[in-house]
Amino acid sequence: MIKILAMPVILMLSMAISGQSPKNYIRYVDPLIGTQKMGHTYPGATVPFGAVQLSPDTDQQPHNVNGVYNKETYKYCAGYQYDDTSIVGFSHTHFSGTGHSDLGDFLIMPTTGKLQLEPGTKEDPSTGFRSRFSHDNETAAAGYYKVLLEDHNILAELTATSRVGVHRYTFPASDQAHIILDLMHGIYNYEGKNVWTFVRVEGDRRVVGYRQTNGWARTRTVYFAMEFSKPFKNYSIKNFAKMEYRGFWRKFNEEDNFPEGAGKQLRAYFDFDTKEGEQIEVKFALSPVSTNGALMNMAAETNGKNFDTVKKEAQAVWNKELGRIDAEMLSDDDKTNFYTALYHTFLSPTEYMDVDGQYKGIDQNVHKATGFTNYTTFSLWDTYRALHPFFNIVQPKRNNDMVRSMMAHYDQSVHKMLPVWSHYANENWCMIGYHSVSVISDAIIKNDIDKEEANRALDAMVQTARTKYYDGLGYYMDLGYVPDDKNSSSVSKTLEYAYDDWAIAQAAQKLGKKDIYDEFIKRSENWRNHWDASIGFMRPKMSDGTFRKEFDPLSTHGQGFIEGNAWNYGLYVPHDPAAMIEMKGGKDKFSAHLDELFTMHLPDEFFAETEDVTREGIIGGYVHGNEPSHHVAYLYNWTNDPWKTQERVRMIMKNQYKPTPDGLGGNDDCGQMSAWYLFSALGFYPVAPGNDQYSLGSPLVKKAVVNLENGKKFTVEAVNQSDKNVYVSSVTLNGKPLNRRYLTHADIMNGGHVVFQMSQEPKK
């Protein structure tokens, strides 16, 4: 009894929900997966969908140097590259897996010895405050990160609540111990990115302030409150920018224990005397609203808690969330892949509001989320494909709140558009399409969304899809396609718009809005306008109606596509694969065409154009590392050869996901790559979100139980499962043969039991 009372409440809660002792899922999470090369994941500490992502940064590469793009920047989308040998510090915000970036706010670095206020170089870490480290002295876990900073002999540990990063630094004996707060640091920084920063030292333990940037997010401000467990003996805020005007502040020596700093390039440091092994903890809270909001968040989430308590709670929350799927795999490696993928899908979108519900909206005003949790970081061109459909099964409550967050964005948008790629009260307009409509349609089709809310959402979808000045959309509406002489990536845009329009039509149909259905189902046919029968590929079309003369379907750049050539992206008609296959010459011809894609050799000149992926990120000419191909392996299901889907998806799971730092062949893209893996590992995939069907593949799990929020359990079993038995010889649902190539959403949510009979032989 006493023992149980002493357990953290959250653990008890978890036990109460599951009705049993919690399993240890987090031991199968390795946040280092994807930190090498192209994965762009970060290894640091966070909680599920947490607002704070506290993680080591190994370098800061400027995005622009004198207005010229610096290619090195791209490697540092998540701040950390596994091959680096030094760490510049620990910052509090990171995207997971993106292919463009921002953030990296508020770098903290503990040091000892002579004060150095420049980070120094990778080549010679001793030139600055950065420190060498070794992976041997590094631990990355769900909710916890640890590393020895060799140059300073400091053990650094990180953990987090949703809004508070908690640091613990174990110092050697020193009368020159420092903790640096660097507001100049950032990810995808460039000269002038810091629009304004502000630091205020309140007493001898507390610091508040903010950073306002102009980057991927054009107008973004993050506020912070920071509290040391021990008073500092001395501090300084240094301004590294040329001050054109100091006014009467010249009355003060602003660098000598002066409590207020403001400017574009600030670094502060705090000095301590430390005994051997002395630990200093730092709580660092964020807010999208104000420094008072950050203080409120800190109090609400960490009052009375030390590092160990916060760490325990963070890991308990992770264990609980990961327990939404209980999977048995063939090997620990597979299990690590599975739970790390699940971990990665639970990183974003992130919570974006103070504990009282206040947040800054895209109209730059402060709003209050009433009755829902507000989220940000919507990488929708990526995540509409599998991540949000995955949430519709595994995290439907959160997914509905994500829809509400998108609607709040819409309400605040001067364009009356749903988000395209949004983060932190900003639309960054990255990539193409208007895929919020897919996420919302999928939610309307699959979940019981309140009718009034659904109708309001449909209005938003329609308004968004009628914004003529958006990215070739006016031409698309007038001509039925995006003309290549008027807009870039023309074919990709037409294809994505056509799919999005179909998604709108589905929602309209369910809501009984026939006129809207008619308008958008017609638009959803526009993909046909790019079909060039003479070459058998989708092809860019000019505004005069002729096809573009120069065209190479193997090339990715400047051929009317983006992040995918015509071989890959040209197959993007997820809402009507049958029609597309018919156009391509019928089932068998198409099956052979896919075979060619998976087995061709992509010449180096064309590989070089393939963004965001390593050579390992492609199979033949199939590029798994970029999203437009994610449905492709499942297209065999519309031919006479579904066994090829089974073979391909097992091959992709083996080739493209490894339990190693370089285990992701392309950007994880806020969990989309991982969501593809999880669906495929469970044996099915949502080819067209907005459709309630999931196309069957070949499960990788031996058995998996999905603990649904409605209290039911959906079970997948693979009988005779092995690495060789990748083919499915038969499927039963609830004990009865399943004579279709898909599961429905209802099959899952009703707590179905699906049994795959696995075999070494394809069922041709």
Next chain:
Amino acid sequence: MIKILAMPVILMLSMAISGQSPKNYIRYVDPLIGTQKMGHTYPGATVPFGAVQLSPDTDQQPHNVNGVYNKETYKYCAGYQYDDTSIVGFSHTHFSGTGHSDLGDFLIMPTTGKLQLEPGTKEDPSTGFRSRFSHDNETAAAGYYKVLLEDHNILAELTATSRVGVHRYTFPASDQAHIILDLMHGIYNYEGKNVWTFVRVEGDRRVVGYRQTNGWARTRTVYFAMEFSKPFKNYSIKNFAKMEYRGFWRKFNEEDNFPEGAGKQLRAYFDFDTKEGEQIEVKFALSPVSTNGALMNMAAETNGKNFDTVKKEAQAVWNKELGRIDAEMLSDDDKTNFYTALYHTFLSPTEYMDVDGQYKGIDQNVHKATGFTNYTTFSLWDTYRALHPFFNIVQPKRNNDMVRSMMAHYDQSVHKMLPVWSHYANENWCMIGYHSVSVISDAIIKNDIDKEEANRALDAMVQTARTKYYDGLGYYMDLGYVPDDKNSSSVSKTLEYAYDDWAIAQAAQKLGKKDIYDEFIKRSENWRNHWDASIGFMRPKMSDGTFRKEFDPLSTHGQGFIEGNAWNYGLYVPHDPAAMIEMKGGKDKFSAHLDELFTMHLPDEFFAETEDVTREGIIGGYVHGNEPSHHVAYLYNWTNDPWKTQERVRMIMKNQYKPTPDGLGGNDDCGQMSAWYLFSALGFYPVAPGNDQYSLGSPLVKKAVVNLENGKKFTVEAVNQSDKNVYVSSVTLNGKPLNRRYLTHADIMNGGHVVFQMSQEPKK
């Protein structure tokens, strides 16, 4: 009855209060007084203490050019110089009478013909959107301004509520009518002053946005909402700054009717077709909090009101406020001086909160003023002398709220200091001393301030006065003076600190805090430490205790004083004139010394050093245009020659205040110069705020009735008044001879009746 019902409510209210038809006071207000040369007043439209000061700017001079101060800037502290012949537009925020500046937010300019987006030059207005104008076609009145913009043939009219500027432009027939919104314009601008600006066009009539600057206020943001009475046909937001990073916004043509602009250098324009004589009205609301706040303010103050209604109400409010003193003067010129001075004293501090009480605090958080109106723009080194004491009689409720606003500043200050020179959630630290303590002490001594509130205020005063890192204060506390080798303007600082300390002691005494009284009454003696008996002047002292060797009491620069030489500023011991006079050699010697000051010739080389005043701003060596001398003429009252006070103050009133654009010989300094005039015209002056005595002078009024907020009437009568009869032969209070040289605050607030018998002969 019907007639009365049709009157504006505010007028009826005014009548109800006064119990009679309102007199027309505003006909004696001429806002052009002080707009030429050094007065630094603005001629535009505002309401008493209004947050919006909508006024024409005749030029914009950069404060810094390549880091070098531009002397021309100074002329444009209020945006307008009477001698200029063209107007660049109408901006919404202006200081009145300051000697350093900021603001000038959101310039609006209507034009016709070919669109020009640069302001153009003074020398050739046709090079830009600015327009020539003539004073013949210009009207400036309380709450109303009108001018013909000749280059565009547009009649521009301005009026305002507290938070909303209202424009009315009468256009000629044109298919090229434009209204320009310039966010690059500003007062005391410099390269990089705009930290960020934001514009959002909502529909075809409404625009919102903000301007964030780094200037005199280091971190200041003002939000706006703008609404046209007629839809625009076309618009554009142009970014004149080099964009280092556009990101995916390059998808759009952001200059073609695109509704969202952000950057450092924005100008927008809105196109209209206009018929001959067509009027377009623009409502322009400000907020310190948000664009939604600005919209709320606009709705609350102007919904359902057109230009004419707002103008009528603004002028009615002015008439009501000016009616607080009903004065009979010897001439209309004197009456114009009197009511324009009263107008100028009612311009600042300004209201600084949304209609719901929300405002941004100095900690950069949003706060709510509960139970009081929050004010900003505290030019305290100037205004503690006479403006706030004047408010203590004429506007005690507002003055108490100003004290509450200072206390809110203190509560939010990381330094735990009351304001020094604060505006818009910023401390700009301008000038010297900590004169909030004088204002608060004066309020505690004279008004019935709640005891708890007074004790809290005393704590704030004490904390402020103990901030050792502030401007030589640590030395002052340790040595008893500010040493000249450690800090500039050392003598001025010691003298001001000593007076402030005396003010703290007075409050402490009234509140029964003996220890605080003892501490600060002792500090208040520190002025003695600068007395150099060998030369008979206050003189800078070094940290080793010796006097500075080089010293010229005629010189203003680098002699240990600021804005006043030793002749003037060295007399600054307002809390103990008797002791200072004794030190100077006694009453008669001092009287002769003052005579010499008023009659000497100040050589040109020394005049050149006298800041902020014209040659007319000095009398002999007496510099009325700067504040440290404002008590000097009253010092004769401590000698055997009070008749000289009478003579001098009448001379100063005649010489230094004229009903002409160049009528102010120095900066009006947020109403301090005007408050000196009003006190003196009523026949008395508060030599030492914090003391309840007002030193008697010679009234200029024939009769004046002050309508006190307590319902009583204080009356001053000057029998036998004339321009020659400047001497007072006797004074009665309530019919009884007044045998002292001062009035007390109680004499006034009890509704006393003071009669001065005037004479052509001094009473020696």
